[in-house]
Amino acid sequence: MHQKLLNWYNQNARILPWRVDVFEKTNPYHIMVSEFMLQQTTIATVIPYFNRFIEKFPTVNHLASSSVDDVLLLWQGLGYYRRAKNLHFASQQIINLDFFPKSYDELLQLKGVGDYTAAAIASIGFNQPVIPVDGNVKRVWSRFYGIDIDSKNIKLISQQFTLLMQGSEAFAFKISQALMELGATVCMPKVIMCNMCPLKKSCKAFENNTMSEFPKPKKLNKPKQFDLNLFLVTDSQKQKIMIKKNPEQGLFANMYFLPSNLDERVECLNKDEDCLLHQFKHILSHYHFNVSVYHSYSKDDHSCFNTDKEVYHWISLTDRKKYSFPKLIAKALDAL
Numbered sequence: 001m002h003q004k005l006l007n008w009y010n011q012n013a014r015i016l017p018w019r020v021d022v023f024e025k026t027n028p029y030h031i032m033v034s035e036f037m038l039q040q041t042t043i044a045t046v047i048p049y050f051n052r053f054i055e056k057f058p059t060v061n062h063l064a065s066s067s068v069d070d071v072l073l074l075w076q077g078l079g080y081y082r083r084a085k086n087l088h089f090a091s092q093q094i095i096n097l098d099f100f101p102k103s104y105d106e107l108l109q110l111k112g113v114g115d116y117t118a119a120a121i122a123s124i125g126f127n128q129p130v131i132p133v134d135g136n137v138k139r140v141w142s143r144f145y146g147i148d149i150d151s152k153n154i155k156l157i158s159q160q161f162t163l164l165m166q167g168s169e170a171f172a173f174k175i176s177q178a179l180m181e182l183g184a185t186v187c188m189p190k191v192i193m194c195n196m197c198p199l200k201k202s203c204k205a206f207e208n209n210t211m212s213e214f215p216k217p218k219k220l221n222k223p224k225q226f227d228l229n230l231f232l233v234t235d236s237q238k239q240k241i242m243i244k245k246n247p248e249q250g251l252f253a254n255m256y257f258l259p260s261n262l263d264e265r266v267e268c269l270n271k272d273e274d275c276l277l278h279q280f281k282h283i284l285s286h287y288h289f290n291v292s293v294y295h296s297y298s299k300d301d302h303s304c305f306n307t308d309k310e311v312y313h314w315i316s317l318t319d320r321k322k323y324s325f326p327k328l329i330a331k332a333l334d335a336l
């Protein structure tokens with residue numbers, strides 16, 4: 001069966017920047033960067049970010065010797081910014097080790113690297129016989145065996161597929177990518193193209209015509225709703241705006257942000273209903289923000305904002321591209 005899967009992959013794999021040639025082994029650093037970016041994010045969104053990232057940080061040494069701010073600036077708009085911080089930290093761990101870890105267990109020690117990412121780097125980057133289990137692989141497994149998925153059987157999925165592919169160890173890096181590719185392009189959630197599938201002769205769901213019953217849909221938690229008031233605080237010439245850097249923990253950690261109603265010093269602002277500039281919705285997977293953007297002048301220049309914590313500072317509007325703002329703030333800034 002693995003030969004059929006490999007043949008199918010050789011003929012059908014999409015060319016991606018981190019998979020430049022499907023017949024060649026891949027660069028582990030490229031795989032690490034792509035896997036961090038692909039967490040919760042689609043391939044189409046990731047490609048331009050990946051290309052810019054590799055251009056700026058071509059090796060793990062370049063990344064490790066950069067600042068977190070530089071990394072966040074390039075990550076701007078990709079969301080889930082903790083991934084950028086973790087990737088930066090992991091690159092420094094690798095430099096301190098003096099070698100790029102190859103095994104699943106060693107890779108798990110890197111910051112931000114969980115079961116899936118460790119297996120993906122080990123398998124795709126270093127040709128280790130371990131199958132990474134992402135959403136695509138889970139779906140293929142569920143249909144192939146005609147079994148529903150629960151959170152406990154991720155290890156089982158990896159072990160079963162690894163056993164099934166025994167004999168193809170020389171091509172472990174391809175087998176992993178082939179299973180993911182099959183889920184992404186043939187065995188998709190709603191469109192299921194069994195006639196093009198190299199696994200169909202042994203697939204339980206295909207045999208029983210129950211493909212659409214597996215895997216059973218998960219109940220999703222309702223996202224939390226937030227009303228967020230943002231304040232574009234300018235000087236009187238509207239040449240400068242006031243921004244702050246978020247703390248190292250929490251949503252939008254380390255990113256630059258505008259004063260908001262979630263801020264303890266919002267009383268320093270003149271919120272005037274007439275100054276409502278813009279309203280929009282911003283949706284993240286677990287949070288829905290109803291955003292209102294107000295223009296405001298600082299009450300007394302910015303002395304009211306200055307505290308020992310040194311949170312706010314003025315930047316020139318023309319310099320805004322030098323700061324890493326989350327997409328939500330970039331949208332708000334467009335109102336000016």
Ligand code: SF4
Pocket residue numbers: 140143144186187192193194197198199200201203204205206211
């Ligand atoms: S035969 Fe159909 S259901 Fe089974 S793995 Fe292939 S595409 Fe999925």
